[in-house]
Amino acid sequence: MFLGAIAGFLTPVSLFHLAWSTLLGILIGALPGLTATMGIALLTTLTYKLSPELAIMNLICVYVGAIYGGSRTAILINIPGTPANAATTLDGFPLAKQGQAGRAMGVATSGSVIGSMIGMFFLAMLAPILGNYALKFQSFEFFWLGIFGIIISGHLTAREDPLKGWIAGFLGLLVAMVGQEGIHAYARFTYGKTELLGGFALIPAMVGAFGLAEILSVMKNPPVEIAGDPKDSVIPRFADIFRYRRTIVRSGLIGTGIGIIPGVGEDIGAWVSYAAARRKSKEKEKFGKGSVEGLMAAETGNSSVVPGAIIPALTLAIPGSAPAAVLLAAMFIHGIRPGPMIFVESPQFFYQVVAMVFFATLAILVYGLALTKPLLKVLTIKRTRLMPVVFVLCTIGAYAITNRLFDIWVMIAFGLIGFALREMKYPMAPLVLGIILGDIVDKNLRRGLVLSDGDLTPFFTRPICLILFLVTLASIISSIPPVRRAFGRLWQILRLRKDQPGDLEG
C-alpha cells in the first residue's frame, strides 16, 4: 500500500504542489516570526478548495519544511526560525562564527533528513499497532488520555514552572466548553450569540495565538543582523554522519517518542535529544561552542518529532504538537476523520500520509543542498516590511474558511491574550491541546459517568486508566518543589554510590 501511495503522488500536479509547499515551508521556518503552526494554519485556508490528499500533502510539506527551515536562521543569525530550532542555535551559530556555516547547514540537513526518515519508519510501523489497540479504548480511557495529555504537555513545555503549563492547558479546555456540547446539543456560554454556537474555530484561534502573538513579539524585540555567511560547502559530509551515527539514531528515537506524547512538540524533542547527546558524548566540552554532535542531535531530534506527532493525531485524534493540532483540524475540514477507525475506514489515507512525509523529506534534502544564497536574501528583508504583509495573510487566514468577520475578532483576541500569556511564560502548546481535547474529555467523562452510573471505580481500575492516572499523578507530584528537591538529592546520592566503586577499583 505504501508503494501504491508513493506511485500515486508521482504525477506532475502532485510534484508541483510538493515543490512549492516545501519551499514555502522552508521560507516560513527560516523567517523569524513565522512558525510551522502559523504556516499550516494559513495554508489550510489557501488549500481548502483542493482535494483532501493534495491539501494535506501541502500542509505536511509545510510542516516538515518549516521545522527544517528554522535551522538556517538558527545557524546564520543565532535566532531560531521556529521554536523547534532553539537548541540548534547553541552549536550552529558558533560553528558559523568559526567559518563553518556551510558545514553546519550540511549537518542540519543530514540530521533533519535522517530524523524525518526515522520518524517516518515508526509512523508506518507504530501507528497501525496503536490504532488497532485504541479500538479497545472506552470513554474511561479517552477521558484519562485527554487529562494525561494536558498534564504531560504542560509539564514538558513549561519545565521551569509546570503550573503555568497546566493553567494554559485548562484554559484551553475551558475555551473548548463554549458552544453547543456534543451529547445534548445544549449551547454553553453563548449568551444568545449565534456565532458562538459552533464554539471558537481552531484555525482563527491558532492564527491569533501563533501569528499575531508572534508578530507582536518580533516587533517588540530588537532587530537581528546576519552574522554568518556560508563560504564553505553545504553538502553533508558522510564522515559526520558515520561518526555520530549513534547520536543520530538515539535522537531520532527520542524525537519520535516525544512526538507521540500529546501536545509536547518539536522544541522539546530537540532539547531532550540535545541533553541526551551531551550526557553520552565523549566531547562534552565542545557542546555550546560549536559541537557538530550537538547540532546533529538537535536537528535530528526536532525533525523526527514531526512524523512522531502525526502518530497520535492519526490514531487517536490527539495531536502530538501544536502544528499537528492544526493538521488535525485541517483533516476534519477536509472530511477526513482521524481516530482509531481510520485504519478501518480509510487505510489508504494512512499510507498516503507516510508517503507525504517521505516526499517532503526528499524535498528538504534537495532544497537543503540548493537553497543557500537565495535564502540569505530572504533573511535580509526588514521586519517592518515583512510583518504587515504577514498580518494581512493572518487576517485572510482567520476569515476565509467560514467567511465570518467574527473569526477575525477571534484571531485578534487570541493573539493579544496569547501574547500576554507568552510574555508571562505560559506555553501555547497545552492551550492549543486543551482546545482540541476539550470536546473529547467532555463527552467521555460524562459518558463514562453515565455508563458506570456515577461509580468512579472504572476510571481508576481499568489497566490503561490506572497507568495514565499514575503517570499523571506522578507528573503533578514530582513538580511540587520540596518533592523535586528531595528527588534531586536522592539522585545525587545514587550517582555518588554508583561512582564510588569505580573510583575504588581505579
Add this chain to the structure above:
Amino acid sequence: MIKADFITGLVLMGLSVYVLVESWFMDRLGHLNVHPLSVPGIVPAFFASVLFVFGLVLTVRSVLKGGYRLGTGDLARALAEPGNRRLVITASLTVAYAGILIGSVPFWLATGAFVFLFVLLFEFKKIQPPGERLRVVLVAAALAVSTAAIVSLVFERIFLVKLP
C-alpha cells in the same frame, strides 16, 4: 513576574468562580429526562474547579514572594521602553486594520492603507535626510500597492478564496 503572577492568579480565580456559578445554573435538561451525570454544566464545573486550585496556588506563591505589593512605577517604566512603544504601535495598527477597517472599507484599500502606515510609522524618522525620507515613503507606497494587488489577485483568482 511575581506581580504579574499575583494578578493572573486573581483573574484565574475570578474566572473559575464565574464559570462555576454559570455551570451550576446551567439547564439540567430535566424535561428531557437526561441522566443527572450527563448534564451540560458538569464538565465546565470540573475544569473551573481545577483552574481555581491552580489560580490559588499561583496567587499564594506570589504573595509569599511579595507579589501583592503593586505600584504604578513599573508600568510607567515599561511604557517608556522602546520595545514596548513598538509593541503598542503594532497592536494598535493590527487591531485597527483587522477589527475596524476590514469589513468597513474595500479589502484592497484597507490593506494598502495598513501596510503603508505600518512601514511609514516604523521607518520614517525626522532625523533622516530628506532624500532618505522620500525613499521610505516611496518604499511604503510601493509595498502597500503591491501587497493589496497581489494578495487580492492571488487569493480571489488563483485560490478562489473570498476576501472580507
